[in-house]
Amino acid sequence: xxxxxxxxxxxxxxxxxxxxxxxxxxxxxxxxxxxxxxxxxxxxxxxxxxxxxxxxxxxxxxxxxxxxxxxxxxxxxxxxxxxxxxxxxxxxxxxxxxxxxxxxxxxxxxxxxxxxxxxxxxxxxxxxxxxxxxxxxxxxxxxxxxxxxxxxxxxxxxxxxxxxx
Numbered sequence: 001x002x003x004x005x006x007x008x009x010x011x012x013x014x015x016x017x018x019x020x021x022x023x024x025x026x027x028x029x030x031x032x033x034x035x036x037x038x039x040x041x042x043x044x045x046x047x048x049x050x051x052x053x054x055x056x057x058x059x060x061x062x063x064x065x066x067x068x069x070x071x072x073x074x075x076x077x078x079x080x081x082x083x084x085x086x087x088x089x090x091x092x093x094x095x096x097x098x099x100x101x102x103x104x105x106x107x108x109x110x111x112x113x114x115x116x117x118x119x120x121x122x123x124x125x126x127x128x129x130x131x132x133x134x135x136x137x138x139x140x141x142x143x144x145x146x147x148x149x150x151x152x153x154x155x156x157x158x159x160x161x162x163x164x165x
Contacts, residue, residue, distance in 0.1 A: 002120050002121060002122045003120070003121045003128075003129070003132070003151070004118065004119070004120045004121075004151070005118075005119050005132060005136065005148055005149060005150045005151075006110075006116050006117070006118055006119075006148070006149040007116070007117040007119060007135075007136050007139045007140070007146050007147075007148050007149075008110045008115070008116055008117075008146060008147040008148070008149065009115050009116075009117065009139060009140075009142075009143040009146050010115075010143055010144070010145070011115070011142075011143040011144070012115055013115075013117070013139060013142045013143060015050075015052055015063065015065070015117075016052045016063070018138060018139055018142040019052065019054075019063060019135055019138055019139075020131070020134050020135060020138050021054075024054060025052035025053065025054050025063070026052065026053045026054075026055070027050070027051075027052055028050070028051050028052070028053060029048065029049070029050050029051075030046040030047055030048065030049050031047065032047055034046075035047055049064060049065075050064065050065065051063060051064035052064070054131070056127065056128070056131070058123060058125035058127050058128060059121055059122065059123040059125045059127060059128030059131070060121070060122045060123055060128075061119060061120065061121055061122075061128065061131055061132060061135065062118075062119075062120045062122070063117060063118065063119050063120075063135060064117070064118050065115065065116070065117060065118075103153055103154060106147055106154035106155075106156055107149075107154055109147060110147040110149055110154060117139055119132050119135050119136065136148050136157065136161075137157060137161030137162075138161065140157035140158070140159070140160075140161045141159065141160060141161045144159040145157055145158050145159050145164075
């Protein structure tokens with residue numbers, strides 16, 4: 001299981017130097033040989049892509065640049081038969097108006113003219129979540145702010161990496 005967030009930035013950042021403890025991240029670049037068994041569409045996306053990993057006792061973080069092309073879960077299931085993709089949609093509690101105007105504004109701003117950084121945590125742990133937040137704050141400071149997309153919604157970080165209310 002993993003917990004993924006996307007950090008949307010208005011500038012390009014140098015990885016891993018924009019990350020906390022930059023010398024501790026391990027570099028990886030996918031080759032054609034490494035994706036030989038993958039479906040062609042997925043393999044084409046992965047070949048040449050770069051990522052940086054941080055391994056700790058309780059978690060593993062992977063940071064990579066991403067483009068705006070996101071494959072739907074239906075397409076993934078077509079390409080990889082048997083893949084289990086779970087989507088949970090809970091009904092809104094009575095009286096909950098749903099997304100606020102601020103939520104909709106951040107969602108719209110997140111992907112317009114911005115570079116995305118994927119930060120994936122494998123192995124759920126409090127230290128892992130703390131480091132994931134630290135990475136997002138470092139990236140926000142490197143670009144004068146960021147919009148963070150989480151499974152729970154959007155968060156705006158200012159130039160100091162602090163949450164904007």
